[in-house]
Amino acid sequence: MKYKKWVSMLTIREKALMLTGKDFWHLNAIKRIGLPSIMLTDGPHGLRKTKKKEEGLGSYTVKSTCFPTASALACTWDRELMREIGTALAEECMQEKVSILLGPGVNIKRSPLCGRNFEYFSEDPLVAGELAAELINGVQEKNVGTSLKHFAANSTESRRMKCNSIVDERAMREIYLRAFEIAVKKAQPWTVMSAYNKINGTYCTENAHLQNHILREEWGFNGAVISDWMAVNDRVKALNAGLDIEMPSSGYSNVYKIAKAYRNNVVSPETLDTSVDRVMDIIHKSEPNLIKTNNFEYDKKAHHSLAKKAAEKSIVLLKNDENILPLKSDAKVAVVGSLAKEPIYQGFGSSRLNPNKVENAYDCLLDSFPDLVYAKGYSKNANTPDKALLEQAQTAAKNSDVVVIFVGSCDSDVCEGFDRVDMRLSNAQTAVIKAVCNVNRNVIVVVTGGSCVEMPWNTKVKAIVQTYLLGESGGAAIADVLCGKISPSGKLAETFPFSFEDTPAKDYYAPDEDDNLQYRESILVGYRYYEKAKVPVMFPFGHGLSYTRFNYTDLEVSARSISADDKLDVFVTVENAGYYDAEEIVQLYIVKGDTKVFRPEKELKGFERVELRAGEKKEVKITLDRSAFEYYSTRIGNWCVEDGIYSVYVGSSSADIRIAIDIAVNSSDGATREVSYGDYIPSYFNANVAQATDEEFETLLGFSLDSFKPNQETDRLTSDDTLLDTIGTPLGAKIENIIKNKLHDMFSGDEIMEKLVFDSIYNIPLKRFSAISKGVISEDMVDGFVYLLNSGDKKRSIGIIAKGITGVIKNIVPLVSGYFE
């Protein structure tokens, strides 16, 4: 322990207080020994700090720079840029006296439908982990902390506070934990945020395997684990399983529980003190900034320019037939689509911030095309096509040489707490594309959004520009790319399938009626699946065009034969063979042809971004270590390298490999002891995920799915259920009515806000209302309510509730009276 002496000066009550938030955004101060209260707030693509006196998420937040969200930043594959953004984020925190920024999020994009994909980087853990690590380093170099989130297997928003991700250990290690592992090992975030969901039946917050064994013992994490907001189910279990801090404050009720558990030897002195020590450490790390930065102000202009640079590098040119882009300077250009004027540049939820200044593409294009014609095309968030708007769009298109149509997400598609219902654009937007294509051959579509969309019109248009959510200066960046002031250089960090039906998790994406989420596809996520299963895709992982061409030559390796523990240097020469200064993202994939293990066709194991002036050549070096060849063997219980020949593929996208070389890797890891996987999980071996039987999945899991089926005989509500589960009961139906009416009045008919708030409240397990109410509602009271829901027996329920009220008093009195001093 680093602060043994200080920890020993604290009373049990003070120790327990240090492990619980003071309010929504602060940790408790222990003034007696001079420990200040520090602030933690969102993140991740800019600072979201509620103004003074606002509790909870608050609607008024201080102004800050809105950088592109992670889904966009991931397309830059640019480590240096991530570090620069990290530094800028830290400076904004310093000005606002924020000690820990809640981010980045490295959850894997398992399905395009996850409503929070806009906050996540990639379907590939290497891209996510490497970029997150640099962002963390950038922030933390300035003595501001981060919170790597949401740990782990949290790739669905529906029922997020209760659902159970059923994942096999290999998929956990290779896909869902890998990005966390990379970021932890390379950057040591001050905190890791434990997710809402369960994994294989245990809440992440109560999962000692995850928080203690893997995170701390195996990876060497030395920071504090903090709960996602309201993710704590059982405070004492969580503490014993390695969760240090509960956020936000749950009042005194959990402080009492910790103190009582300590008294009763349920929590050991070592567990309590170690957690307190970790919290002291992060407070101490924050102190220099709290003292030094009294008058610090960040440079708004410089941060806005950085946001623009990031947006430029994030833009992906998906298609450019006949080199229709960049726009010719003398062309008559029409812009169609309200998103050109009212861009969606960030998502909804805890990451939503109040930007310093927003630029839209339409205004920025006017600089180059003063005679730009504009037609609205559709109304934001509307689904039904509007005939008059369609006609206006056609008129504008008919009178122009080229039409740029801006389409993208509705607000509810990019929102924490919700998943998308499909992968489609609105009917109104699709109708505009169709109508314009009928009257003009030169159509360019600019797509905004948190994740990929189906593009059934893809062959009808000449160019497609994918922008994701580009932050406050995205409009200027889009205009510069369209006009050719810069060459696009982003590459997709996720595959764009033709349709949702093609995606590997299509049948198992949403929680089932028992709130189980079966990760049936195991490691076959994203391109790992499409390639193996030979499912054609619209745009492959790593794809992105440029206004120039790149040649790849002279692939060399430092050795043709290595042992598994050696490092291998790979060199390749890249030449910009066109007329634009540009940047290329060189991607390195490893292939193991002859394998006993079920493996993807190839896997990304290295990447570098390289800047090349027109005509320039550069040698790029990528160093591989043993992790490039490993797979996780559940039989052996460790990472293993198969002995034999591996191909090193280098290229411009996963589907555009330019050059390759074979090397031999010698290993005596025992991987050769593996029985051929083809014999006992044939569907996985053949990537026929849809055909995988329960037995095959259970073989991967190593346990039976029956363990997660509820006991049919006691089909009654429990305090682990949510208000959503109560709707079927007479009382639940009444409550639903009351809440819906209240929300309707509160938001004056704003349907999206009503739905947002309703769904948030209705997905909280009932038991947690005790913590949310800071103990005013005790868990006994919740039990009384549940009893009433199940039985309708008012008399008995009131008895239980009354017992709950005395319970609250009984809990609080010893704490305030100093019993635990």
Ligand code: BGC
């Ligand atoms: C989100 C976290 C966020 C926290 C605080 C939660 O609902 O899942 O990502 O940091 O709220 O706003």
